[in-house]
Amino acid sequence: MNVIRNKIKQSKSLTGPFPSFDIEKASEYPYQLFLEWFDEAVNNGVHGPHTMTLSTIDCNGSPDSRVLILKDVDEYGWYFASSSQSSKGKQMDANPNVALNFYWSLLGKQVRIRGKVSKMDEEMSAKDFLKRGTVAKAISLIGKQSSILETPCDVDEALVNQLHRIRKNPTLVYPFWTLYKVMAEEVEFWQADEERKHTRLRYSLEGGKWYKKRLWA
Numbered sequence: 079m080n081v082i083r084n085k086i087k088q089s090k091s092l093t094g095p096f097p098s099f100d101i102e103k104a105s106e107y108p109y110q111l112f113l114e115w116f117d118e119a120v121n122n123g124v125h126g127p128h129t130m131t132l133s134t135i136d137c138n139g140s141p142d143s144r145v146l147i148l149k150d151v152d153e154y155g156w157y158f159a160s161s162s163q164s165s166k167g168k169q170m171d172a173n174p175n176v177a178l179n180f181y182w183s184l185l186g187k188q189v190r191i192r193g194k195v196s197k198m199d200e201e202m203s204a205k206d207f208l209k210r211g212t213v214a215k216a217i218s219l220i221g222k223q224s225s226i227l228e229t230p231c232d233v234d235e236a237l238v239n240q241l242h243r244i245r246k247n248p249t250l251v252y253p254f255w256t257l258y259k260v261m262a263e264e265v266e267f268w269q270a271d272e273e274r275k276h277t278r279l280r281y282s283l284e285g286g287k288w289y290k291k292r293l294w295a
């Protein structure tokens with residue numbers, strides 16, 4: 079058998095044991111259930127529970143996706159930060175329809191969020207930027223995320239320059255650093271079951287009210 083196909087076949091997924099998901103007891107609002115699931119992930123030692131995939135749409139209508147870090151969640155949405163000059167930043171400027179995906183394999187839980195993204199104001203974005211580590215700030219200040227890197231040693235030189243600027247002015251903020259908020263219109267909670275009888279619950283926002291529907295797995 080083809081080596082890679084064999085390795086894929088032998089890879090384990092959805093092995094459990096998994097927690098049960100009582101849909102009857104699910105919160106009225108999806109962000110509340112998300113917070114409960116997030117707590118469960120943290121309490122069970124899930125590695126990087128705040129790691130998620132952001133999907134965007136480019137100017138040709140083709141999907142794109144990448145991993146990001148979740149910064150906050152509240153009743154208004156899910157927050158992350160990036161450069162508005164990056165590929166994703168430009169894609170979101172042109173088309174605010176996005177999707178987020180979390181997968182916590184240890185618990186067999188997946189959360190899918192679809193909605194519209196918006197930019198938080200400059201003050202909040204600056205606050206987020208200033209909370210970053212020095213090197214992370216310096217890398218952002220270079221301001222070249224997603225552009226072609228012709229000469230790898232240019233990175234070191236650019237980094238040294240930006241670290242020098244930060245040393246001289248510790249409150250320096252990269253002007254395109256942006257805190258984004260995804261306002262959900264649909265949120266699906268998916269709980270794996272070892273016997274493959276997975277449980278799916280979808281919340282949909284209609285006329286300002288959240289409706290819950292169970293889905294076939």
Ligand SMILES: Cc1cc2nc3c(=O)[nH]c(=O)nc-3n(C[C@H](O)[C@H](O)[C@H](O)COP(=O)(O)O)c2cc1C
Binds near residue numbers: 145148224
């Ligand atoms: C675990 C992990 C966390 C990441 N967190 C962020 C983040 O919070 N913000 C960000 O701009 N990029 C983050 N990245 C890098 C992105 O995945 C991506 O490479 C970068 O943002 C450029 O994406 P773009 O070209 O689609 O704009 C992270 C990557 C990984 C693997």
